[in-house]
Amino acid sequence: MEEVVQLRQEMPRHMMHDPGRIVDLAMHLKFRGGGGLICLMEHQSKKSSFSIHRLCHYVLDLDRMVGGLPVLPVVVFTDRPRWRRDVARRIRHEAIGETWLDFSFLRVKLREQNVDDIWGSDNPVWYVLAPLLDYPEEERLHVTALAYTHLYRVTDHGTFIRFMDFIDVNARLSEEEKRRVMILFEETEDQMSMTVREMLMEKGEQRGIEIGLEQGEQIGFEKGEQVGYQKGEQHGYREGEQHGERHARHELVKSMLRAGLDERQVAEIAKMSRAEVSVIASRP
Structure with a gap:
């Protein structure tokens, strides 16, 4: 993968009075050998609130925005309870010998994925999702620190700064826990960890200035x-x-x-x- 470009979250409206639709994360993945695809990633904390029809609308919106590129819809479920029944995985309509609609998506149940299995990946999405994977709760800050470090390893400066916000959200860090993560980096002597710590501080300073200007x-x-x-x-x-x-x-x-x-x-x-x-x- 050569570059990851985050697309806007608000989908275009057909008419001015249409309600807005906001996706969780849409990325343009550009490959080194040429070509690419759009990855639409939807986070679903409760299985009961998922709608395959709403997801289909999102994919059609993206197709209209960036026509010509394939759109890969991925739904990430993070709820812990055991499922008795799966969610609807496909919409398919056939009549008079023709297929008029055929839509499906990639379903990921994060709680079934052990966090220790992802650290060798070059896919930045795994590190954005790392805090939501399966691990003991007492390791959450350590997992978050590793997610920052590996995200830095596989992305450029700008992509890291943009995607670290998603790690913050997925890790559910309080201000005190953010300080404790910084201490973890201080206790690590390797250059990559120190660089990540400096970039986290830089991001925090930028946020402070932006907040100050707004106020x-x-x-x-x-x-x-x-x-x-x-x-x-x-x-x-x-x-x-x-x-x-x-x-x-x-x-x-x-x-x-x-x-x-x-x-x-x-x-x-x-x-x-x-x-x-x-x-x-x-x-x-």
Whole structure:
């Protein structure tokens, strides 16, 4: 595989008043030898809410968007209960000697797939799905860290940054668990793990700046700065003990504060205490 391009999730509307349809993940897989295909991946947490007819509509929407490329529909089921009956796997209509409709899809039951069986694959999709596979719950953070590392191994920088969001969602990481995953990378000395850690930090910093800009536009940059400083004064952090930090990190913290983030958000993004953030905010 040469390149993976993520397509937009909202399918085109036939008429302006039509309701929008949102797919979970649509990717254009480009192969080194030429050619490619569209992989539509739908995540289904409950078997009872699955509709093969809705999936068929998604495939037809994609076919209309990127006509000429085959569309591979994949439905990933993540529910744990044992199934008594399978879901409908095919729609087929024949009459007067002709086949008028024949639609099927690839069904994947992730809980039947052991996570240890995927680590040698070159398919980035497996690493996006890794947190949903079968493994002991106490290994979830370790599996997540491995998923990040292997995703980096088989993709380029841009694809990694885009797809890591799906790992976050599938792993159901809290802010505290994200910090613990970063600690796992700190405890690993190989260069790949350290590079992944730096890229995760870069993504977190970008998110913080984007959030700050959005909030700053809503309340005005000037008011955003005032709110941030007032919160620092209210919590008594302005007189906190100063800690030496690198100049670049200080500037990043100040940029996020100017953009309108409050000190709690900045502290989480920069992996610092709120007292440290407040000290930096108080410096000229």
